[in-house]
Amino acid sequence: MPSPLLELRDVSLSFGRVHVLKGVSFDVFPGEIVALVGDNGAGKSSLIKVVTGVHRRTGGEITFRGRPIAVTSVRESREMGIETVYQERALADQQELWRNVFVGRELTTVAGFLDIPRQKEETRRLLREYMGFTSEAIDIDTEVKSLSGGEKQGVAIARALYFNAELIILDEPTSGLAVSEQRKVLSFIRGIRDKGKTAIFIDHNIFHVHDVADRFVILDKGRVAAQFAKHEITRDELIDMMVELHNKGAIVQ
Amino acid sequence: MMASDHPIRRFLSRNRAPVLVTCLWAALYLVYIIGAPQVFLSPGIYAALMGTLAFSGILAIGATYVVTLGEIDLSFPSIMGLSAWVFAHSYATLGSFPLSLVFCLGVGFTLGLLNGLAITKVGVPSIVLTIGTMFLWRGLVHVLVQGQSIVLSQLDGTVWNALLVGRVAGYVPAQFIWFLALAVALGLVYRYHRFGSHVLFTGDDATSARMVGIDTDLVKIKCFVLIGVLAAVAGLLSLAFNQSFFPSHGDSMLLPTLAAVFIGGTSVFGGKGTMWGTFMGVLIMGSLETGIVALGLTGFWYQFIAGLTIVASVILYALLLRKVN
Ligand SMILES: Nc1ncnc2c1ncn2[C@@H]1O[C@H](COP(=O)(O)OP(=O)(O)OP(=O)(O)O)[C@@H](O)[C@H]1O
Ligand SMILES: [Mg+2]
Numbered sequence: 115m116p117s118p119l120l121e122l123r124d125v126s127l128s129f130g131r132v133h134v135l136k137g138v139s140f141d142v143f144p145g146e147i148v149a150l151v152g153d154n155g156a157g158k159s160s161l162i163k164v165v166t167g168v169h170r171r172t173g174g175e176i177t178f179r180g181r182p183i184a185v186t187s188v189r190e191s192r193e194m195g196i197e198t199v200y201q202e203r204a205l206a207d208q209q210e211l212w213r214n215v216f217v218g219r220e221l222t223t224v225a226g227f228l229d230i231p232r233q234k235e236e237t238r239r240l241l242r243e244y245m246g247f248t249s250e251a252i253d254i255d256t257e258v259k260s261l262s263g264g265e266k267q268g269v270a271i272a273r274a275l276y277f278n279a280e281l282i283i284l285d286e287p288t289s290g291l292a293v294s295e296q297r298k299v300l301s302f303i304r305g306i307r308d309k310g311k312t313a314i315f316i317d318h319n320i321f322h323v324h325d326v327a328d329r330f331v332i333l334d335k336g337r338v339a340a341q342f343a344k345h346e347i348t349r350d351e352l353i354d355m356m357v358e359l360h361n362k363g364a365i366v367q
Numbered sequence: 368m369m370a371s372d373h374p375i376r377r378f379l380s381r382n383r384a385p386v387l388v389t390c391l392w393a394a395l396y397l398v399y400i401i402g403a404p405q406v407f408l409s410p411g412i413y414a415a416l417m418g419t420l421a422f423s424g425i426l427a428i429g430a431t432y433v434v435t436l437g438e439i440d441l442s443f444p445s446i447m448g449l450s451a452w453v454f455a456h457s458y459a460t461l462g463s464f465p466l467s468l469v470f471c472l473g474v475g476f477t478l479g480l481l482n483g484l485a486i487t488k489v490g491v492p493s494i495v496l497t498i499g500t501m502f503l504w505r506g507l508v509h510v511l512v513q514g515q516s517i518v519l520s521q522l523d524g525t526v527w528n529a530l531l532v533g534r535v536a537g538y539v540p541a542q543f544i545w546f547l548a549l550a551v552a553l554g555l556v557y558r559y560h561r562f563g564s565h566v567l568f569t570g571d572d573a574t575s576a577r578m579v580g581i582d583t584d585l586v587k588i589k590c591f592v593l594i595g596v597l598a599a600v601a602g603l604l605s606l607a608f609n610q611s612f613f614p615s616h617g618d619s620m621l622l623p624t625l626a627a628v629f630i631g632g633t634s635v636f637g638g639k640g641t642m643w644g645t646f647m648g649v650l651i652m653g654s655l656e657t658g659i660v661a662l663g664l665t666g667f668w669y670q671f672i673a674g675l676t677i678v679a680s681v682i683l684y685a686l687l688l689r690k691v692n
Contacts, residue, residue: 168578189580204578206571208638209564217568218579226561255381 117180119144119281119312120165125174127157127164127336134160136336137174142281147303147313149327151320151352153360156333158316159201162283165314166191166198179280192219195280199287201316203270207259212237214258215273236276244272244302264291275302282306283314288322300326320356324349334359383687384632384639388647391630391680395651395658403661410538412657417543418532418608420653424546424646425601426624427631428553429594431645434628435557436570436590437637438493442482443598443624445504447617450474451602452508455517455612464527472599478504479595483588509614517612531607542604549597554642566590571638626673627652630680651676 118141127135134157142148150158163169165176167185176183178194185191205214212234221229221236237254245268258266271287284303288296303326306313317323323330324344330352332339339359342352379386399407406412426443433440454471458464482500486493522528533541557563568576569583576583598617606612629635630651631644655676656669664672 166578187580187582188578189582192580198578200578202574202578204575206568206575206638208571209567213564213567217564217576218581220561220564222561227555227559228561228564230559 116144118142118177119179121175121177122161122165123175123177125161125164125176126172127160127169128172134336135164135171138333138336138338139174140331140338140341142312142314144312145307145310146328147307147315147326149323149330150314150316150333151318151323151330151356152333152339153356153363155335157336158333159285161333162198162285162314162316163200166196166283168200189218192277192279196283197274197277197279197281198283199267199270199274199285201285203266205258205266205270208257210257211241211252211254211261211269214269215240215276219277240272240276241269244275245269245298264295267291268295271299271302275306278309279311281312281314283316285316286318287315288317288319296322320349320353324352332356332359335363382641384684385641385644385647387683387687388631388644388651388680391676392647392651395654395676399654399658399661403658403663406661407658412661414534414538414540416654416657418540420649421540421542421546422601422605422608423620423624423627423653424649425549425597425604426594426620427627427645427649428546428550428642429590429597430624430628431631431633431640431642432553432557432566432590433493433594434625434633434635435566435637435640436587437573437635438486438570438587438590439625439635440482440493440497440591440594441621442478442497442500442504443594444617444620445501445508446475446478446595446598447602447605447620448508448615449478449504450599451606451612451616452511452517452614454603455519455606456511458519458522459517462521464522464525468603471603472596475595475597475599475602476592477595479592479598480588482595483591486591487584487587505618508616512612512614514614516614519606519610519612522607523610528607531604542608545600545604549600550642550646553593554646557640557642562586562589567638569637623652623673626677630677632684634684 120142123139124137125135125139126133126137138161150161152158160169164171165185167188167190170186176185183194206217215237216233221232223229234254241252241254252265258269261269267287267290271284274282274284288299291299300322303313303315315323315327328344330342330347332341332355340355426447429443430440450471453474454467457470458467461467478500482497485491485496529541531541535541535544557566565576565581565586568581569586573583602617606616627648628645629648631641631646631648633640633644652673655673656666659668659672660666
C-alpha cells in the first residue's frame with residue numbers, strides 16, 4: 115500500500131458554538147478518486163474548505179505528501195498543489211474571464227505587471243481543451259456575469275484542471291448542468307486519474323458518484339459514518355444507506 | 368458573446384463609463400469656450416486650473432482604489448491636514464526639508480495603516496470608522512496649533528519649492544505634473560498589475576477573492592495606506608503652494624474629491640472603475656467654480672451646478688447599468 119497523499123486525523127471545525135466537523139479522519143491515496151457523500155449540511159463543503167485553508171480548523175492534523183501542514187491560507191494550499199472547484203465557484207462577476215482564470219496565480223512580466231496577451235491566449239486554450247468551448251463561442255473579454263450558470267461552472271472547472279495540481283477537489287461540479295455537460299465533467303474527472311493525479315469529488319447524484327469514484331467516504335453531521343471501496347458496496351446499497359441516514363436524521367429532529 | 372464585432376463598437380460597449388465622462392468633460396469645456404471665449408481661449412486659465420485641481424486630483428487617485436474595494440474613506444482631508452502640519456512644524460523648527468518630508472509621509476502612512484487595521488482586523492465598517500478618524504485627526508490639528516497658522520516663507524525660492532510647485536517650461540505647474548505622473552503610474556497598476564487585479568476582485572466579491580488565495584485584508588490595508596500617503600503628498604504640495612499652514616488645511620477637499628471619483632464611473636458597490644474616469648472627473652470638478660464665474664454667473668451658483676453635474680452623471684450610470692443587467 116502506498117502512503118497516503120492526504121491524511122486527515124480527527125479534524126474538527128466550529129463556528130462559535132456550532133460544531134460543523136467533529137473529528138473527521140480518512141486518507142486519500144495517490145491516483146484515486148474519493149467521493150465525499152452525505153446529506154445537505156453534513157459538512158462536506160466545510161471539510162474541503164478546511165483542507166484548502168478557507169477555514170482555519172479548530173483541531174486535528176492534516177498531512178499532505180507526508181508532511182503535516184498548517185494550511186493557514188488558500189495561497190498556501192494552491193502552492194502545495196491543491197486546486198479546488200468550490201460549490202460557490204469563486205468567480206468575480208464584473209471581471210473579465212481572462213482575469214478570473216488566473217487570479218491569485220497571475221502570469222506576469224516584470225515587477226508584477228500582468229502578461230495579458232499570454233493570459234488571454236491560455237484562457238482561450240483551456241476553455242477549448244477543458245470545456246469544449248470554441249474560442250468563437252465564448253469571448254474571453256466578457257465579464258463573468260454575462261455567462262450562464264453552466265458556463266460559469268465550466269470556467270471554474272477548467273481553471274482547476276488547468277494548473278495540473280496533484281490533488282483536485284470538486285464540490286458538486288455537475289449540479290445544474292445539462293446531461294451532456296454532466297457527462298463531459300465526469301469524463302474530465304476520470305481523466306484526472308488517468309493522468310495519475312488524485313481527486314476528491316462531492317456529488318449528491320449517487321449514479322455519478324458510484325460510476326466515477328474508487329472509494330466513498332460517507333459524512334453524517336460532521337462525522338465519518340462509513341467508508342467503502344467500490345467493490346465493497348453496490349450502487350443500490352449506497353443509495354439505501356444515504357436514504358437511511360437521511361431518515362434517521364429526520365426522526366431525531 | 369453579445370458584443371458586436373466592429374472594434375469601435377466593442378470598445379464603446381466595454382467602456383461606457385469612461386466614454387460617457389469624457390463626453391461630459393468635452394461638452395462642459397465647449398460650453399466654457401463658447402460662453403467665455405475671452406477667458407477660455409487664453410492659455411493662462413489652463414495653467415491656473417492645472418495648478419489648483421492637482422491637489423484634489425492626487426487624493427482622487429487614492430479614493431478610486433478605496434471605492435473600488437467597496438469601502439470609503441472620509442478621513443483623508445484630516446490626514447492631509449495633520450501631515451501638512453507635521454511638515455510645517457518640523458520645517459519651521461528644524462529647517463530640514465528631507466527630514467520634514469519623511470515625517471510628513473510617515474504620518475500619512477501611519478494614519479492610513481491605522482484606518483486599514485481597524486477596518487479589517489477589528490471589523491469596524493469603513494464609513495463609520497473614518498467619520499471618527501476624520502474628527503479625530505482634525506481635532507488633533509486644532510489642539511496642536513491652537514488657532515495659529517504657520518507661515519513658510521523660508522521655503523520660497525528653494526529648489527524644493529521649484530520641484531513641488533514651480534512652473535515647468537514657464538507654464539505647467541509642477542504639482543500638475545506630479546498629479547499626472549501619479550495618475551498614470553497608479554492607473555497602470557490599477558488595470559495592468561497583479562495588485563490592481565486583486566483590488567478589483569476584493570471589491571467585486573471578497574468571498575471569491577479569498578477562495579482564490581487573495582489576502583483581502585492585506586489588499587484593503589494597502590489601499591488605505593495608499594490614500595494616506597497620497598493625502599500627505601497632496602498636503603505637502605498645497606502647503607508649498609500656499610506658503611502657509613491653516614488649521615483647516617484640506618478640509619474643503621472631501622466632497623469634490625469623492626464626487627470626481629463617482630462622476631468618473633467608479634462603482635460605489637466596488638469591483639468596477641477606471642483611473643481615466645477619475646481623471647476626467649477631476650478635470651470637471653476642478654473647473655466648475657472658475658468656469659461658472661467666467662460664464663458670468665456668481666459664485667453662488669457653484670454648488671448648484673456641481674450638484675447638477677453629479678446627479679446627472681450618477682443617474683446616467685445607474686440607467687446604463689440597468690440596461691446592461
Ligand atoms: N460560515 C459558517 N458559519 C456558521 N455555520 C456554517 C458556516 N458554513 C457552514 N456552516 C454550517 O455548517 C454545516 C455544514 O455545512 P456545509 O456547507 O459544509 O454542508 P454540505 O455538506 O456541503 O451541504 P450541501 O450538500 O448542502 O452543500 C451547515 O449546518 C451550515 O449551516
Ligand atoms: Mg456543500
